[in-house]
Amino acid sequence: MTTSTPPQSVSLAEQIKSLVHQREGRLTRELLLQPGRFGLGKVPAGAAPDATTTAVCGYCATGCGLNLHLQQGVATNLTPSTDYPVNLGMACPKGWEALSALDSPDRATTPLLRDASGQLRPVDWEHALEAFCSQFKAIQAEHGPQSVAFLSTGQIPTEELVMLGSLAKFGMGVIHGDGNTRQCMATAATAYKQSFGFDAPPQTYADFEESDVIFLIGANLCVGHPIMWERVLRNRRGGKVVVVDPRRTETAQAAWKHLAIRPKSDLAFLYGLAHVLIREGWVDREFIDAHTTGFDDFARHVEPFTPEFAAAAAGLDELQLLETAELIHDHERTSFWWTMGVNQSYEGVRTAQAIINLALMTRNIGRPGTGANSITGQCNAMGSRLFSNTTNLLGGRRFEDEGDRRDVADALGIPVERIPSHPSWAYDQIVEGIRTGEIRGLWVIATNPAHTWINQGDTRELLDKLDFLVVQDMYHNTDTARVADLVLPAAGWGEKEGTFINTERRLGLIKKVRRAPGQALADFTIFKLIAAAWGCDELFARWNCPEDVFQSIRDLSRGRPCDIWAITDYRTLDAAGSAQWPCTSEEQLHEPERRLFADGRFYHDDQRAKFLFDPPTPMPEPPDADYPLLLLTGRGAVSQWHTQTRTQKSAVLRKLYPQSIYVEINPADADVASVRTGDRITIESRRGAVTATAIVTAVVQPGQVFIPMHYEATNRLTLPHFDPHSRQPSYKDCAVRLRTSRSRLPK
Ligand SMILES: Nc1nc2c(c(=O)[nH]1)N[C@H]1C(S)=C(S)[C@@H](COP(=O)(O)OP(=O)(O)OC[C@H]3O[C@@H](n4cnc5c(=O)[nH]c(N)nc54)[C@H](O)[C@@H]3O)O[C@H]1N2
Numbered sequence: 001m002t003t004s005t006p007p008q009s010v011s012l013a014e015q016i017k018s019l020v021h022q023r024e025g026r027l028t029r030e031l032l033l034q035p036g037r038f039g040l041g042k043v044p045a046g047a048a049p050d051a052t053t054t055a056v057c058g059y060c061a062t063g064c065g066l067n068l069h070l071q072q073g074v075a076t077n078l079t080p081s082t083d084y085p086v087n088l089g090m091a092c093p094k095g096w097e098a099l100s101a102l103d104s105p106d107r108a109t110t111p112l113l114r115d116a117s118g119q120l121r122p123v124d125w126e127h128a129l130e131a132f133c134s135q136f137k138a139i140q141a142e143h144g145p146q147s148v149a150f151l152s153t154g155q156i157p158t159e160e161l162v163m164l165g166s167l168a169k170f171g172m173g174v175i176h177g178d179g180n181t182r183q184c185m186a187t188a189a190t191a192y193k194q195s196f197g198f199d200a201p202p203q204t205y206a207d208f209e210e211s212d213v214i215f216l217i218g219a220n221l222c223v224g225h226p227i228m229w230e231r232v233l234r235n236r237r238g239g240k241v242v243v244v245d246p247r248r249t250e251t252a253q254a255a256w257k258h259l260a261i262r263p264k265s266d267l268a269f270l271y272g273l274a275h276v277l278i279r280e281g282w283v284d285r286e287f288i289d290a291h292t293t294g295f296d297d298f299a300r301h302v303e304p305f306t307p308e309f310a311a312a313a314a315g316l317d318e319l320q321l322l323e324t325a326e327l328i329h330d331h332e333r334t335s336f337w338w339t340m341g342v343n344q345s346y347e348g349v350r351t352a353q354a355i356i357n358l359a360l361m362t363r364n365i366g367r368p369g370t371g372a373n374s375i376t377g378q379c380n381a382m383g384s385r386l387f388s389n390t391t392n393l394l395g396g397r398r399f400e401d402e403g404d405r406r407d408v409a410d411a412l413g414i415p416v417e418r419i420p421s422h423p424s425w426a427y428d429q430i431v432e433g434i435r436t437g438e439i440r441g442l443w444v445i446a447t448n449p450a451h452t453w454i455n456q457g458d459t460r461e462l463l464d465k466l467d468f469l470v471v472q473d474m475y476h477n478t479d480t481a482r483v484a485d486l487v488l489p490a491a492g493w494g495e496k497e498g499t500f501i502n503t504e505r506r507l508g509l510i511k512k513v514r515r516a517p518g519q520a521l522a523d524f525t526i527f528k529l530i531a532a533a534w535g536c537d538e539l540f541a542r543w544n545c546p547e548d549v550f551q552s553i554r555d556l557s558r559g560r561p562c563d564i565w566a567i568t569d570y571r572t573l574d575a576a577g578s579a580q581w582p583c584t585s586e587e588q589l590h591e592p593e594r595r596l597f598a599d600g601r602f603y604h605d606d607q608r609a610k611f612l613f614d615p616p617t618p619m620p621e622p623p624d625a626d627y628p629l630l631l632l633t634g635r636g637a638v639s640q641w642h643t644q645t646r647t648q649k650s651a652v653l654r655k656l657y658p659q660s661i662y663v664e665i666n667p668a669d670a671d672v673a674s675v676r677t678g679d680r681i682t683i684e685s686r687r688g689a690v691t692a693t694a695i696v697t698a699v700v701q702p703g704q705v706f707i708p709m710h711y712e713a714t715n716r717l718t719l720p721h722f723d724p725h726s727r728q729p730s731y732k733d734c735a736v737r738l739r740t741s742r743s744r745l746p747k
């Protein structure tokens, strides 16, 4: 590889010096001392910063408000905010322990570059930036601009996502970029876009409290979204919770009814419900005629899904299905909520749309306590869906649309020719591109694909195949950072500022209340430095701090469904506490909660929602004689976050979940295999094997096993297969077998 001196190296060196040594400006910005709507109370301007400020939590998409208690401007403790409309004084253990992720010897404190002997060695920022630019530029020069790609995240502020997506695509000429939101939200985003005309989750959390019936489909709120579950418990109407999940999860155990559906039979089950509702005339014909298209075709489509047929497909009694349809009919307000049990499926988009169809035909939308509501996962999943500049152009626009490209060019003040006219490859296509040699350089930001991408045996080999892998993370020793050629040390939540968008479309602020360790910098600052080193910083000259990017986001949102024009700046947002999009007036800014579609108008040109459907498709790798069990994966414990890079830093959280990998097995299967709780057993799929501690429990049904996704080995087993519309991986279905010394199961 050739190495070249980065352009403007003198001024770059000066920039680095001022950024690293002056540590990105003052710690406690004026913003922190503003008396907010929640949290601060009256703090006179210029007062000593032993005070409290507020920020939203940086783990899950519930988006709880936290009070951060400061000593000399540095957060030393936190408590949940009592007057934040999301959490009302509550937080889960991750929120309470959010600051512990910041203090750890695992933090990346300097850039690390792999040297000739193959060791990662500390280098200064100037060398790191030089390596980044010279390596990626050389790859692009030899193999074309598309040969360098990026993988980003739903766990950094929207401002940083906009800066990254713009820098990569408009500045560096990168064509392909995707993110971990593909693993998580692509199905919901695609389903909404096709059905409603825009990726617009309609709900507000008050809907949990105002429903008569709450369907939780493939959603384990007690573990994944415990504070949403608290909102369910505040339901004032005697709301009946119906959980649709193959496992008898904590949420299913606490529910009014658990439908232990056969995995991936949701589509048949939901079509069966639609069949009964239509047959009985339990639909709102007036609403259907006025606000939707495609209903009659849908009604014909579900004709064969008789209760007998659908119930059998779902492994339920016919009566259970009939009673479920009746439940919807008998109550004024039903809300449908779904998470990864639906999204992570080879037919996830049509399943999500089958839920949307039920809500539309029974007019369970746009009214309190209703909705076809996708629950998002990561703190800023919604920000990344709208603003990561990967499959959509900024603000939910289309790369292919010339008018959209011009809008973005105008809003950012950049030449329109800089904007590619095609969307990125999806994550799986980028991974495939590494295999074929079309992708040679990869930049990974705030995600850990060497643990979480599907089918790890293959993923690890492919990461090794890259000419240059850059990982930008808070920690130097994540599974992906360990195999990187260059590690860029990033500040984390609490060490930088910006906005997140939660599950109910609510924008909240995060603030800088700690200094990042060593030479770690906010991702925003890293992107600015890369722009300068690359020589494209003139494009982003107007963005000198995250709030400058926020102003562009505000411009980009103008006239879109996600319009946030009334949020004029951070101070306005801080004073309001938070605000849901759309937010186009003072009134909306101060409204505590708002749901979409109260007027029955959707975002398609004809303002109608679409009924979309397809026949169910067979599971690609069902259990068989060789591999007789079906592997389900998902969240394990409230205190465990994904690849555990953050949660394992807290001694408190570590005590609250098993440290090593375990597998849940039904007593019937355990009997056959002579397995007892505590035994170490091997689970094999056609792609790999893992050894785990057995937990014998009726939480899983016979024929199924469950392994949490938090352990690195889990994805050695999973089968790479994807939804055809959203390209989201189907992480929750592949065939496995057990191997124990005394196993009587087929080998
Ligand atoms: N504590 C904790 N909370 C988290 C996270 C975390 O790592 N830890 N991660 C966050 C993120 S990014 C996300 S995306 C969410 C995920 O939140 P959830 O989606 O609630 O979590 P999962 O456990 O992945 O999957 C939910 C359920 O889907 C069920 N399921 C599997 N197959 C099927 C099926 O075919 N049909 C149906 N109906 N259900 C099925 C599983 O048994 C599981 O109980 O959690 C967020 N919150």
Ligand SMILES: Nc1nc2c(c(=O)[nH]1)N[C@H]1C(S)=C(S)[C@@H](COP(=O)(O)OP(=O)(O)OC[C@H]3O[C@@H](n4cnc5c(=O)[nH]c(N)nc54)[C@H](O)[C@@H]3O)O[C@H]1N2
Pocket (backbone or CB within 6 Å): 153, 155, 156, 180, 181, 183, 184, 340, 344, 377, 378, 445, 446, 447, 448, 449, 451, 452, 453, 472, 473, 474, 475, 478, 490, 491, 492, 493, 523, 633, 634, 635, 641, 642, 643, 644, 645, 646, 709, 714, 715, 718, 731
């Ligand atoms: N088998 C199986 N696999 C799954 C799933 C499943 O249910 N089953 N679920 C999938 C889902 S829904 C998701 S969302 C993914 C999650 O997959 P990942 O995104 O790969 O998992 P995380 O551990 O959240 O990785 C985030 C990384 O960002 C770093 N980080 C945190 N904050 C910052 C920051 O501010 N800046 C920078 N630069 N770095 C930061 C963390 O240290 C961590 O290394 O996993 C997917 N994989």
Ligand code: SF4
Pocket (backbone or CB within 6 Å): 057, 058, 059, 060, 061, 062, 063, 064, 087, 090, 091, 092, 093, 094, 095, 096, 225, 226, 227, 228
């Ligand atoms: S529920 Fe989610 S947002 Fe709330 S404190 Fe826990 S992790 Fe943070």
Ligand SMILES: [Mo]
Pocket (backbone or CB within 6 Å): 183, 184, 185, 377, 378
């Ligand atoms: Mo997720």
